[in-house]
Amino acid sequence: MARSVSRRSFIQSAGLATAVGTAAGVATAAHAAEPAGNVKIIGLACSPRKGKTTAQALGICLEAAKAVAADRIEVELIELAEMEIPGSPCAGIPLKEGQKDDFPELAAKLADSKVGGIIVGSPVYFGSMTYLCKALLDRCIALRMRQFALSGKVGGVVAVGGVRNGGQELTIQGIQAALLCQEMIVVGDGRPTGHWGATVWNNGKDDISQDEFGVVTLKNLGRRVAEVALGRGPKK
Numbered sequence: 001m002a003r004s005v006s007r008r009s010f011i012q013s014a015g016l017a018t019a020v021g022t023a024a025g026v027a028t029a030a031h032a033a034e035p036a037g038n039v040k041i042i043g044l045a046c047s048p049r050k051g052k053t054t055a056q057a058l059g060i061c062l063e064a065a066k067a068v069a070a071d072r073i074e075v076e077l078i079e080l081a082e083m084e085i086p087g088s089p090c091a092g093i094p095l096k097e098g099q100k101d102d103f104p105e106l107a108a109k110l111a112d113s114k115v116g117g118i119i120v121g122s123p124v125y126f127g128s129m130t131y132l133c134k135a136l137l138d139r140c141i142a143l144r145m146r147q148f149a150l151s152g153k154v155g156g157v158v159a160v161g162g163v164r165n166g167g168q169e170l171t172i173q174g175i176q177a178a179l180l181c182q183e184m185i186v187v188g189d190g191r192p193t194g195h196w197g198a199t200v201w202n203n204g205k206d207d208i209s210q211d212e213f214g215v216v217t218l219k220n221l222g223r224r225v226a227e228v229a230l231g232r233g234p235k236k
């Protein structure tokens with residue numbers, strides 16, 4: 001990869017030079033200091049189905065994050081189902097003529113210095129993340145090459161499966177690996193559940209509210225991301 005695709009071609013093909021340049025620089029400087037003022041936490045729903053279980057799960061998670069400090073935390077849910085993010089530009093392949101690409105705008109949003117936490121939510125597809133999630137994470141190589149623009153932001157992961165143990169933890173680990181490569185601060189669901197992240201079960205009726213354990217992990221993950229993003233430890 002390194003031999004055939006230059007650093008410049010990565011950035012050019014990602015179309016990021018202008019969109020993220022300023023935001024990335026600010027983000028790097030901001031992370032050197034203790035966070036002050038408001039902190040934004042973004043939930044990224046990586047299902048092709050808008051408003052379904054992954055989006056619902058992230059809603060619960062973001063609500064718990066906001067509850068940590070309602071006056072300082074702003075939350076936003078972004079659904080990839082509403083966007084076009086082609087994966088191939090990550091490897092320096094130019095967009096086809098007329099092909100839409102929402103990545104530069106999303107990348108600028110994620111790299112903004114106000115963003116203290118990013119919670120990635122994916123349905124489990126055959127024990128792994130969805131194609132939308134993978135395309136986004138692969139495209140984020142452009143942010144890594146722009147001075148690690150996501151460095152220092154807190155990362156949490158939610159996985160929703162159609163069965164209780166359908167590969168949620170595998171899915172979480174795959175996503176966490178990509179976040180670690182961005183120098184993000186990866187956290188799991190906070191205590192008392194305290195494991196890899198939020199593991200959620202869709203009961204086949206596109207309803208996660210019956211999954212008591214999963215909902216608890218969502219709340220604990222949202223709280224943990226917010227606490228770390230604010231520079232706070234857990235309550236004793």
Ligand SMILES: Cc1cc2nc3c(=O)[nH]c(=O)nc-3n(C[C@H](O)[C@H](O)[C@H](O)COP(=O)(O)O)c2cc1C
Nearest residue numbers: 047052053054123124125126127161162163166202
């Ligand atoms: C192609 C495909 C593969 C799937 N593979 C799994 C799987 O391996 N394990 C699992 O628990 N659920 C699996 N599911 C079920 C989805 O993870 C589940 O329905 C999830 O709630 C969908 O998220 P959404 O409602 O946000 O779209 C699969 C669904 C699809 C469409």
